[in-house]
Amino acid sequence: MRILHVIASISKVKGGTSQAVLEMVRALQSSGVTAEIATINDSGRNLLDVPLAQKVLYCQVPIYFFPRFSPPLRAIREFAISPPFITWLSQNLHRYDLVHVHALFSLPCTLTMALAQFRDIPYVVSLHGLLCQWSLQQSALKKQIYLHLIERWNLNGSSGLHLNSYLEQSEISKLGLAAPSFILPHGLQISSKYPDAHQKLRYWLNLPSDEPIILFLSRLHPKKGIEILIQALAQLVDQRFTFLIAGSGDPNYENEIYTCLQQSGIGDRTRMLGFIEGEKKDLLLQGADLFALTSYSENFGIAVLEALAAGLPCVVTPGVALSEVIKQQDLGMVPEMNEAAIANAIRTCLLQPEVTKEKGDRARQFIVENYTWDKIAANLVEIYDAIIQNQPLPHRHA
Template identity: 45%
Template sequence: MKILHVIPSIGPKRGGPSKAVLAMVKALRECGVDTEIATINDNGPYVLDVPFNQRIEYEGVPVWFFSKFSPQIQRFAFSVGADKGFIFSTDLTRWLWQHVKDYDLIETHYIFSYASTCAGIFARWQGVPYVVRTIGQLAPWGLTQSRLKKQLYSLLIERHNLNNAAAIHCTSASEAEDVRNFGIKTPTITLPLGVNQPIYLPDAKQKLHYLYEIPTDTPVVLFLSRLHYKKRPDLLVRSLGQLAAQDYNFHLILAGSGEPDYIDDLKNLIASLGLSSQTSFTGFVTGDNKQLLLQGCDIFVLPSFSENFGIAVAEAMAVGLPVIVTPGVQIAPEIAEARAGLVVEGEEDTLANAITQLLKSPELRQQLGKNGQNLANNRYSWNAIAQNLSTAYQSILAQKSIHK
């Protein structure tokens, strides 16, 4: 069984989805599935310095990279993919046409994107079964972004791709429901994403407080995601502004990259609320720096409008960090059921009250953190997920054989 995963970008600046596909392919290979990635050298506003048109080892998995074509033209023409953009590559197009038939099955990641659309069309034309991972883009909030362009793209291309797929790969029950609400009848596979077992850092709290010059008795609130209006760090800042006015003791760390204008707006908001001395910006973090934040902070908050899974939330739970999320994070029902965190509506007062609960009660923080760690260990194991995904692939290929 030879599988190809196609995604517009696996650049680290693209965040969770890029990281997830690398981990997914690595886990599949460890389960004995011959799996590769085809992608473009996109990395947000930058490009990856990688060889083109050849299979290389990247982050421990085999990847084919192809050159990104004309960022200016792509932005002007087809920015239907909201955050990813319609990243075009002539070389990828040519390679997919020539090599899709070399694989038993294709899995595409992201809809409303050139690479995934192209792979789906070529797979269909050449009789190769394909699976589509929508990555939350059929959620109601996602469909309102670039709405008219997405409606046109769906009418001309995307609905046909989705309806003719062998399966739609969803990561939560809510995402599967969004697929149905979009009118797609294709069978769904619902499997969560996974998290790698963390390497525990000794004295993480002490190191974090020292590094960011935070008093040792001050609880630290962590936002770790892209600094983007979809993720609503501004809502978190305004909620903390209420608490600061009531003399609550806390420090906020905003970890992630974003557009300079948006970051400037955040800094202005923070200054207007008198939170500048209680806030640190880290920029984009990875590796040990990321683990230091996850293991050294006291509360994790992601008040996102829409999040098909929320890999950073699962990573926080994996190290026992209590989380606060909004219903737009699609694993929120699992978090609520396991009492692994607090799920609250995305309103300023409601979020402020939830943070207050955890600031007041170290015991509640500890219990929620323990429950979250159990949830992550039991449900978000990459090995188990890869085994189940491999079984799903085998079922699809067996079904294809029956119909031959």
């Protein structure tokens, strides 16, 4: 079984989706599937420094990188245009049994779906939340035109739409797409326990050994609702805590967040750490007391999954798809999307540290049992095989 995965960028600055695709392909390889990625060397304002138009091993994954057309106009760069990619795709697509396309509204993905239809090669599309209501409302006119003129035809021609949650399925159903769909969550590579993470994190940040730490770890983007989280924390004047923001985004938006912190009065209780990865990321997740993500829309929430796997209880809002799992399994709290409700949930967690820790211990065990990549990859291989054999989709929920 030969599977080609196509995504516009696998750069870390593009958020959790890029990392998830790398881990998915790595897990598929471990399960015996010949899986490769074709992508563009796009890295936001920059380009990845990688060999081009040849197969290279990148993060232990075989990847073909192609050069992005990079004019000064940002609106054009965002489409990840790459003529060499188009040429390579037209010459090599026939070598694969199935194509797995990740995301929409970029030229590599759009052309891959169109060419696969033309060549009668089956393809699956992972939507990664891009057709959820909140996402479609951003740059709404451009997306609606793109969707109705081009992507609807591509989506309806797919052998399966990969959704991450029932919440995403509910929102997608309103679009009336003809293609079948299946729900399969992201997986996770479980990190080893970091020795004495609680004390080491506070030593690194020069904080008292008993300082409560609230962690926001995600890409800085307006949909993450961090301004509401800041205003909620500002209501907790009677509580002792340090707020950590680990993530990066557009520099202008980062400045807006900094200004919001200062105006809210919690600037002196907050550390903006920037983009964090590797051992320091593990240290943050395992050494903090509480994870908070008050997102307007999160079709899954990889950062939430990472926090739960680290044994870190979570406060998330209903727009985060994993909120239902958190409520059902009692792995944290799910307040409504308003400042008072969020503040009350965080206060409750801070005032009940033993109960909160129990939720965290339960969270790690639950994730280990249900969300590792080997389990997800096994389900995905079953779906690929059914499509290639022209059989009904297993795990189908539509």
